[in-house]
Amino acid sequence: MAVSALATATVLTACSGSDSGSASAGGPSPIVIGVMAPVGTPQVDFGGIFAAVKASAAVVNKQGGINGRPIEVFTCNTQYQANQELACARQAVAKHAVAMVGNNNALVGTAMERILAQAHIADIANVGPLTSNYQGDNTFPLTWEIGSFFPCASKELAQKVNADSVVMVQSPVNVLDTIASMIGNGARTNGLRALPPIVTADNVSDYSPYVAQAQQSGAKIVVLGLLGSGPQAFVRASSAAGAKYTICTALGLTGSGGWADLGAATNQLYVGATFRPLSEAGSLPLLKTMLDSMAAEEATGDKYANTSPQVFQAQSMGAWLGVQAFAQVAKTIPGDVTAESFLPAITKAKVNLGDIIQDIDFTKARSAGDYQRVYNSDAYLWKWDSPSSQYHLEGSVKDTLDMAVG
Numbered sequence: 063m064a065v066s067a068l069a070t071a072t073v074l075t076a077c078s079g080s081d082s083g084s085a086s087a088g089g090p091s092p093i094v095i096g097v098m099a100p101v102g103t104p105q106v107d108f109g110g111i112f113a114a115v116k117a118s119a120a121v122v123n124k125q126g127g128i129n130g131r132p133i134e135v136f137t138c139n140t141q142y143q144a145n146q147e148l149a150c151a152r153q154a155v156a157k158h159a160v161a162m163v164g165n166n167n168a169l170v171g172t173a174m175e176r177i178l179a180q181a182h183i184a185d186i187a188n189v190g191p192l193t194s195n196y197q198g199d200n201t202f203p204l205t206w207e208i209g210s211f212f213p214c215a216s217k218e219l220a221q222k223v224n225a226d227s228v229v230m231v232q233s234p235v236n237v238l239d240t241i242a243s244m245i246g247n248g249a250r251t252n253g254l255r256a257l258p259p260i261v262t263a264d265n266v267s268d269y270s271p272y273v274a275q276a277q278q279s280g281a282k283i284v285v286l287g288l289l290g291s292g293p294q295a296f297v298r299a300s301s302a303a304g305a306k307y308t309i310c311t312a313l314g315l316t317g318s319g320g321w322a323d324l325g326a327a328t329n330q331l332y333v334g335a336t337f338r339p340l341s342e343a344g345s346l347p348l349l350k351t352m353l354d355s356m357a358a359e360e361a362t363g364d365k366y367a368n369t370s371p372q373v374f375q376a377q378s379m380g381a382w383l384g385v386q387a388f389a390q391v392a393k394t395i396p397g398d399v400t401a402e403s404f405l406p407a408i409t410k411a412k413v414n415l416g417d418i419i420q421d422i423d424f425t426k427a428r429s430a431g432d433y434q435r436v437y438n439s440d441a442y443l444w445k446w447d448s449p450s451s452q453y454h455l456e457g458s459v460k461d462t463l464d465m466a467v468g
Contacts, residue, residue, distance in 0.1 A: 092134035098150035099166040100142035108373035109366030117355035118385035146168040151177035164381025187384025189377040193432035205336035209462035211335035213443035215249040218457040225282030227255040232287035248465035269299040285326035286311035301325025313376040319374030331446040348416025439463035
C-alpha cells in the first residue's frame with residue numbers, strides 16, 4: 063500500500079479551525095467523526111491518539127469509505143482542561159458528528175457524555191480513565207483500560223518469576239488508589255499476598271527511598287502506577303540498588319523514552335496491555351495494516367505516528383481499532399449514516415478486530431461496580447527484551463473484570 067495514497071486518503075479538520083473540505087466537488091458527502099484528547103500539555107501528551115484516528119480513517123477511505131462516502135475526521139485538543147473537554151463535546155454536536163472515536167477525557171466524564179448522548183452521538187473506544195466512559199447508553203468501549211494492570215498480579219506472571227507476593231508503588235492520585243485496591247483483589251484471587259501500597263510524594267525526582275521500601279517489603283513483584291517519567295526513574299533506581307524483584311506496569315503508564323540504558327532491572331521487566339504486541343504483526347494482517355497506516359501518517363510529518371516501542375502510546379491502538387469498529391458498523395446501515403441511525407445499529411453489532419483484541423459483541427455488556435458497560439476485559443502480558451528493544455507476548459489473562467472484584 064503506497065504511503066502517499068494512505069497519507070492523503072483521509073480528510074482532517076482541526077477543532078479550533080475551519081473545515082478543510084471533504085470530498086471533491088460533486089462527490090459523496092463525508093461522514094464526520096471526531097476525537098478529543100490532551101495534546102502537548104505539561105501533564106500528558108496524547109498526540110498519538112489523533113495520529114491513530116487519522117491513520118485508521120485513511121485505511122477505510124482507501125478501501126472505498128463507508129459505502130462510497132469518505133470519513134472526515136476532526137480533532138479537538140482538550141488541553142487537559144475541564145471546560146475544553148466540554149467544548150470539544152459541543153464541537154462534535156455542532157459538526158454533526160456521527161460518533162466520537164478514541165476519546166481521552168480525564169476530567170469531566172458525566173457532563174461530557176451527557177452532551178454527546180443528548181445528540182445521539184456514540185462514544186466508541188474511549189481510552190480515558192473515567193468510569194463514566196463505561197456507563198452511558200451511548201458508550202461502547204472496546205477494552206477495559208484498567209485491566210491492563212492485572213497481568214501484573216496474574217498467575218501467569220507469578221509462575222514465570224516464582225513469586226508469591228505483590229506490592230504497588232504509586233503516585234498520590236485517587237484513580238491509582240482505586241487501581242491499587244483492585245490489584246490487591248486480583249492478587250488474592252490468584253493466591254498471592256497483596257502488600258500495602260507504597261505511595262510516593264508529589265513531584266518525585268529521587269526514587270531510591272521507594273526502591274528501598276519495595277525491597278524491605280519482601281514483595282517479589284513490584285507493580286508501578288507512576289506518572290510521567292516515574293517508571294523509568296524507578297527502574298533506573300532499582301538497577302542502581304541491585305533490586306531482585308520483578309517490575310511490572312500497565313502499558314499506558316510506561317512513561318516516555320522507553321527502557322534503554324536503565325540497567326539490569328530491565329531484564330525482569332513486564333507490562334500488561336489490552337492488545338497483542340506490535341511484534342505480532344507478522345501473524346496478524348490487521349496489525350500489519352495498522353503499522354503501515356501509521357508509517358504513512360508519520361511520513362506526512364506527524365511525529366506522533368511513530369510506532370517504535372520507545373514512543374508508541376498504548377491509547378493509540380484503541381483509537382485505531384475504534385475507527386475500524388465504527389466502519390464495520392456504519393457499513394451495515396442501509397440508509398443515511400447519521401448519529402440517529404448509527405446508535406441503534408451499534409447496539410446490535412458484532413465487530414471483528416483481527417485478533418489484535420477479541421471480537422466485540424455489543425449486545426453483551428458485563429459490569430463490575432461503576433464499570434457498567436464492559437464488552438472485553440481480556441489483557442495480555444508482555445516482556446521487555448533489551449537486546450532487541452521489543453516487547454514479546456508472554457501470555458494472556460482472561461476476564462480481568464473478575465479479578466478486580468475478587
